[in-house]
Amino acid sequence: MPDFLGVWLPLWICTWIAAVVQYVSHRNHGFVTVITFLVAEFGALVIWAFYGMVLYPRYFTPFRQLPTPPGRTLRYGNRKQFFPEYAWDDVRNAAETVPNNGLMRFYDALSKEALVVTKTEAIKEMLTLKPDDFGHPKNVQYLMHRLTxxxxxxxxxxxxxxxxxxxxxxxxxxxxxxxxxxxxxxxxxxxxxxxxxxxxxxxxxxxxxxxxxxxxxxxxxxxxxxxxxxxxxxxxxxxxxxxxxxxxxxxxxxxxxxxxxxxxxxxxxxxxxxxxxxxxxxxxxxxxxxxxxxxxxxxxxxxxxxxxxxxxxxxxxxxxxxxxxxxxxxxxxxxxxxxxxxxxxxxxxxxxxxxxxxxxxxxxxxxxxxxxxxxxxxxxxxxxxxxxxxxxxxxxxxxxxxxxxxxxxxxxxxxxxxxxxxxxxxxxxxPLSPRVAERDTSLLGVPIPRGATLLTPVEVFNRSKELWGHDAEEFNPDRWMGVGRETNGGAANAYAFMxxxxxxxxxxxxxxxxxxxxxxxxxxxxxxxxxxxxxxxxxxxxxxxxxxxxxxxxxxxxxxxxx
Ligand code: HEM
CATH class of the missing domain: 1.10.630.10 (Cytochrome P450)
Known part of the structure; x- marks a missing residue:
């Protein structure tokens, strides 16, 4: 789904133009102009919301073929509540329960779309083989710059x-x-x-x-x-x-x-x-x-x-x-x-x-x-x-x-x-590391358009039974003991420890x-x-x-x- 401002701003500019045209053509109807403006604003918001929350995820997203957790709601997306205390929890649950081949769709509240990277092959491709294609979110960079x-x-x-x-x-x-x-x-x-x-x-x-x-x-x-x-x-x-x-x-x-x-x-x-x-x-x-x-x-x-x-x-x-x-x-x-x-x-x-x-x-x-x-x-x-x-x-x-x-x-x-x-x-x-596609690229053969958000649920890898064994969910320092285990904890895959x-x-x-x-x-x-x-x-x-x-x-x- 496009950013709010990405869709909202052009619509907002249109409503201003409509309001100005209205004012110029009916000089004596200031009240009508205000009403027109407000209705147009509200209409723009409804169009944005309808497109982003209903039409885009169903018909327009380029990731239609990827699995997505069931039970998406308009308000919360695939989350259980609007402001989850721990944003990584729902993503981790979804990644662990929805069958997928390394990539899945996940919707945040208000249906903001992200791709969740769930397999080590996808992580390797994203972070090691194509690091220049996937950068840090611009907002984070900007916030860090402004604050520090x-x-x-x-x-x-x-x-x-x-x-x-x-x-x-x-x-x-x-x-x-x-x-x-x-x-x-x-x-x-x-x-x-x-x-x-x-x-x-x-x-x-x-x-x-x-x-x-x-x-x-x-x-x-x-x-x-x-x-x-x-x-x-x-x-x-x-x-x-x-x-x-x-x-x-x-x-x-x-x-x-x-x-x-x-x-x-x-x-x-x-x-x-x-x-x-x-x-x-x-x-x-x-x-x-x-x-x-x-x-x-x-x-x-x-x-x-x-x-x-x-x-x-x-x-x-x-x-x-x-x-x-x-x-x-x-x-x-x-x-x-x-x-x-x-x-x-x-x-x-x-x-x-x-x-x-x-x-x-x-x-x-x-x-x-x-x-x-x-x-x-x-x-x-x-x-x-x-x-x-x-x-x-x-x-x-x-x-x-x-x-x-x-x-x-x-x-x-x-x-x-x-x-x-x-x-x-x-x-x-x-626990949840975001990336944004810097250019049109691909991951595991799936085309990823510039601007797509990707999430790495670190705990899914760190606590994966497939990668760490049956006791992956336990805190067990002994997994790092013994010849050859001191550096990898017994996990054979280099991307198990994220x-x-x-x-x-x-x-x-x-x-x-x-x-x-x-x-x-x-x-x-x-x-x-x-x-x-x-x-x-x-x-x-x-x-x-x-x-x-x-x-x-x-x-x-x-x-x-x-x-
Ligand atoms: C347990 C402690 C630490 C954890 C869990 C941690 C975790 C991380 C992670 C996950 C990243 C990668 C972020 C990304 O995906 O881009 C990162 C980057 C970085 N960390 Fe740490 N870090 C720790 C301690 C430190 C310490 C002690 C230093 C400084 C001496 C440090 C300096 C940095 C720097 C400079 C980067 C950016 C590296 C780059 O992009 O080239 N971190 N850290």
Whole structure:
């Protein structure tokens, strides 16, 4: 079905023309003109609705031959209600119950049409073989730009290749190893602050807001690894911009995003956003985002000055030892070294990492805590492994352990890696990933016209019995244990694990995410016995496009050892 504005705007213009003609030909009948205008407007709306909801899905859609879930209603489409809390649930149900060959039709409320991609062959073709044919929805790009002030190059096909190519050195395993002491240091610092809170509140029923600690730790880690800048959100919790940094993504995940997302499904909101953006930027969220961008701009400015001074000192042609891959330097420094990113892009990229990384990784650690408390035997087994295999002196930094050795040590803990991988499989942060056909193309031999919307129900792949075996619906870290299973969890198909996306647009930060998760989970588990107080309700999800607990985990912690 065409966008509302796509059909509505021409009709709306026609009604204006009709009204003006009416007015000019009957100068004395202003009232008649108004009535004519209103009737014509209403008529245009009815025509749009009738065409879009009744005629188009039945007679005009190019996807008539594809299966569609039964029981479509005009108002809700294939959904059960107008504003579903979890937009991915109905899509997943449909994909799992309606027989199809890899593609099916799905109608959102008001009969907005999308194609659901249900088989790995179709995912492979869309994301790996034809990535340039399928882009991100324009509305998302525009909203991100308006809100963050950043043009995220990964969202536009032409900027994407350069972005990946020149940032590669900052995302290699060698580089991540070199920054492990930073990640571990902050994770350890978090546990020290929690211990301090527990000492100040000796009541055994005292609960700790672990979400807040995780967010702050994430921001500090990201500040350091992206900008070489310490936001100090852990040490100075409520400090102006820093506090906003921490709170902002929590707010963005709420109903506002869900509504915006819903409306954007139907309407090209770009003209509206243009008009509204000054107002949006005056809202608390807008102001906080502006402050974040200002902080990032200043940090990038400082880095550029330092870099230029350093280059001048060493001589521009001299080979700089110990920099780039594996240097322990921050991502912005490595980007500067590539020499291809103008200042504005450096800022945009830093904003991208700060938007994409902390929230998703913190959510994954929260789910790990949830599962470790739902099944305490997982927690106990993890603790045993950590205590057995990691020397406390090494972790406390007293043995001069290098980052590489630290990462190797953490990665050599099979159960820790298994728990982290299983959490990411079971709780994909983006459960429904949309794409839009950038040009006329095809998928599994089905012609796809430019502008068609395609949905990847990530959970359908992540929890498919066909791909993962009979226990696919269970949270079971053991599937990642054993020779050959550490990297694929026993799923033979490369597209079975879709939490990080696939193809050239796959999550560039996935190894960072795993390293951070391992550090944070290990730091918490070796230090505390963890109990989630709100276990009954903590699994309820935030109504948002992201898979995140609504309440977060309220935890009771018992300190296990003191260093
Ligand atoms: C558990 C944590 C994470 C999850 C589940 C996750 C998930 C994803 C997914 C699904 C995509 C692909 C979106 C698409 O289809 O286009 C993506 C892209 C991206 N992620 Fe992550 N991510 C995580 C952590 C991180 C971290 C830690 C960073 C930064 C260090 C990061 C940076 C990015 C960037 C820059 C992109 C865009 C990549 C591109 O298109 O070239 N992510 N992420």
């Amino acid at each position: 002030g950043s043009r995220f190059s990964f969202l536009s096909p032409h900027g994407h290749k350069a972005f990946r190519k020149h940032l590669r050195p900052a995302f290699t395993v060698a580089h991540i190893r070199s920054i492990m002491p930073t990640i571990w240091g902050r994770s350890d610092h978090m546990t020290r602050l929690i211990r301090r809170e527990l000492q100040a509140n000796p009541d055994p029923h005292h609960t700790v807001d672990i979400r807040d600690y995780l967010r702050r730790t994430m921001w500090d880690i990201f500040g350091l690894i992206v900008l070489g800048h310490d936001f100090q959100t852990l040490d100075k919790p409520a400090a102006g911009t820093r506090d906003k940094l921490v709170g902002i993504l929590g707010r963005m995940n709420g109903r506002l995003v869900q509504w915006a997302n819903f409306i954007m499904t139907y309407v090209d909101v770009r003209p509206l956003l243009k008009v509204l953006s000054p107002l949006l930027m005056k809202s608390p969220t807008g102001k906080a985002l502006e402050q974040i961008r200002n902080s990032v701009t200043q940090a990038v400015g400082r880095k550029e000055t330092e870099f230029r001074a350093d280059t001048a000192k060493r001589g521009s042609n001299e080979q700089r030892e110990g920099e780039g891959e594996g240097s322990g330097r921050d991502i912005t420094h490595i980007s500067l070294k590539s020499g291809v990113f103008p200042s504005e892009e450096l800022i945009d990229n830093a904003m991208l990492f700060l938007t994409a990384g902390p929230n998703s990784t913190a959510a994954a650690v929260e789910w790990a805590i949830y599962e470790m408390c739902r099944r305490p035997e997982i927690q106990a087994r993890l603790r045993d492994e950590i205590n057995e295999c990691l020397d406390p002196a090494q972790l406390n930094g007293t043995s001069g352990l290098s980052g590489a050795a630290l990462l190797r040590n953490l990665q050599s803990l099979p159960y820790l890696s298994a728990v982290c991988n299983e959490v990411i499989r079971y709780y994909p942060f983006v 939490s990080f996306g696939a193809g050239p647009g796959t999550c560039i930060g996935k190894d960072y995410a795993r390293a951070m998760m391992a550090c944070l989970v290990a730091a918490l588990v070796r230090e505390f016995e963890i109990e989630v107080v709100n276990l009954e309700t903590a699994g309820r999800l935030l109504p948002a496009p992201f898979k995140k607990s609504l309440e977060g985990m309220q935890v009771r912690l018992r300190t296990l050892h003191h260093s």
